[in-house]
Amino acid sequence: LTAKGASGMTVTDYAGTNSVEGLYVQSREQTNGTDTATWNYPINATRLVSRMQSIFVSADIGTSRTFNSMSLYVTQRPNIVLTNWTIRMRHTSLSSYGAPPSWSSSGWTTVYQGNKSFGATGWNTFPFSSTFVYNSLSNVMIDISFYGSDCGLTNGLCRVTDYGQSRSIFFSATNAIYGAPLTWAGTSNPTPATNSLCPNIKLGWNAEIP
Numbered sequence: 001l002t003a004k005g006a007s008g009m010t011v012t013d014y015a016g017t018n019s020v021e022g023l024y025v026q027s028r029e030q031t032n033g034t035d036t037a038t039w040n041y042p043i044n045a046t047r048l049v050s051r052m053q054s055i056f057v058s059a060d061i062g063t064s065r066t067f068n069s070m071s072l073y074v075t076q077r078p079n080i081v082l083t084n085w086t087i088r089m090r091h092t093s094l095s096s097y098g099a100p101p102s103w104s105s106s107g108w109t110t111v112y113q114g115n116k117s118f119g120a121t122g123w124n125t126f127p128f129s130s131t132f133v134y135n136s137l138s139n140v141m142i143d144i145s146f147y148g149s150d151c152g153l154t155n156g157l158c159r160v161t162d163y164g165q166s167r168s169i170f171f172s173a174t175n176a177i178y179g180a181p182l183t184w185a186g187t188s189n190p191t192p193a194t195n196s197l198c199p200n201i202k203l204g205w206n207a208e209i210p
């Protein structure tokens with residue numbers, strides 16, 4: 001530390017005492033979903049294109065935070081690289097999907113995008129390129145998709161939790177007849193299926209600790 005006087009000059013013979021306070025940043029995570037059942041979404045690697053859109057309610061997400069990562073618990077790795085692997089997040093007033101379910105096409109924050117190889121089972125973490133600022137009031141919709149050039153021989157599997165209501169919509173295909181999944185919108189082309197399963201996830205953020 002350097003002592004300076006009112007003029008800004010360095011004081012070399014300062015003999016007083018001072019207190020110094022500061023904050024340090026600690027990485028934290030919260031887990032949503034604890035069941036050990038498995039599902040091939042969102043890592044449905046035997047398909048060329050795939051998209052899953054899931055709802056996580058505010059009671060599970062918690063207080064306002066700036067999320068900077070997300071993790072999936074992988075129990076079986078796919079045998080190919082998933083190209084255009086994209087994770088998007090948005091706030092929503094929906095707590096489940098009604099009939100007919102609909103792909104959301106606006107309001108998304110793309111938090112992760114790239115070609116993804118799953119090198120190990122267990123928690124696989126995706127550091128965000130853009131953070132998601134959660135408002136603590138709304139539910140959160142998480143959209144995971146990929147758009148490949150080839151179909152794999154082995155599906156990936158993730159741990160999922162059954163919430164007892166339609167919390168996820170999904171679709172996959174071995175061809176690109178409906179185009180890139182990021183462009184899907186509305187209730188058709190393609191028509192999404194519904195499921196009460198959502199992937200177990202960890203959401204990460206940085207906390208300032210005094």
